[in-house]
Amino acid sequence: MEVTIESALAEHSPIGVPRADLEELDAAVRSAAERIATGREQDEHGYAALNLPDETDPEPIEAAVESVTPAENWLTIGIGGSALGAATITEALDGDGATYSLDNVDPAAIEALLADIDLSETAMNVVSRSGRTAETLANFLVVREAMETAGVEWTERTVVTTGESGPLATLADRHDLPTLTVPEGVPGRFSALSAVGLAAAAFQGLDLEAILAGGRQAEASLADSLFESPAYAYGATMYALEARGANVAAMMPYAESLEAFAEWFAQLWAESLGKDGRGQTPARALGATDQHSQLQLYRAGPKDKVVTLVRPRERPSVPIPETDQDAIDYLGGSDLRALIDAEFDATEASLRKAGVPAIRIEIDALDPAGIGELLYTMEAACIMAGELAGVDTFTQPAVEWGKDTARALLRGEQTLETVDGLSVRTGPESQ
């Protein structure tokens, strides 16, 4: 895996990072790397996530999945970090069986899914670190009832993944359900390389050990200098770019199967670094598709963005047939792999030409090791950026107020009129 920051430097962009600043920043990276290493040694909250490739045991995950299968479908019921890691891995890799994510509470979407899916052929994984997330618990209750209505014994089809305690752990106990534990000290958005992200992959028969080995490969490339560590090069450069005005972090993978990865990255970057009035706003894009929608803005809009371009080096070849039309004969005889790689290179060059910082990330292949390496590298990069910014990377206090208010509204303890500082009308008369 390679991270190339050349196009993010000052010689290519007015908001790029001067090389001299990188040299200087490297001193801060060195002490931050030591801090991270200490946090890992002591299994401290958050830092412990970087120990997962060594600590996650595939066997109990595979055993739990086996206990509720065979089945044609795997339904992950979870939200945020409790769904995005699993979706990223199964979308990136070509496993067997169908996987679905219920990570929202849109009644129309859930009605459509339940009408579509054969529940007698479905196993579900209810995933919640806290065990008390309203959306996840509500979806579980809805699917459980649908299973009962369909005459499916839900206790034989349900794996719970949660923390040591909480409503979901209690429920799993009461019904003696196969249970996987969210590792202590690992925030949801950093849990992809644990049972949280790996159960759906196990259902698809994917090689969990190879995914974890990819994580270990990235772990082995951590070093106390940004010039020697791809992860820290990315984290430190993103931090330096934010200080120079790059407030938008566009993540643009050039592979359809990495679209979920861009969503996973958005939570990781926003929820970890969006604190104390700072933080880059993630923007999800897809290459080459969004060259035809967002690139205009990236190149000719405000100089407030850094674009990360991701590609696998190995790709299948799909030949483009010869054509006798002169205007398009440059395509004939070539192949889609060459085309998308030319688009990738041309987009990086076009961003550079427009003075927009870009970082290139290249993984060897979109295989289990490649996705394990990519996930781990971005997690370590995020932790480095958080250390340099001096923010608490591992908490998300700003999300709690809205959750509490939603619960109070649902319980009827509050209306929007009574919620502090809110003057929006609600209730039957507003419809």
Ligand SMILES: O=P(O)(O)OC[C@H]1O[C@](O)(CO)[C@@H](O)[C@@H]1O
């Ligand atoms: O796994 P849980 O506790 O259900 O939380 C789901 C998600 O909700 C958040 O707590 C934010 O509300 C995320 O950090 C987390 O990934």
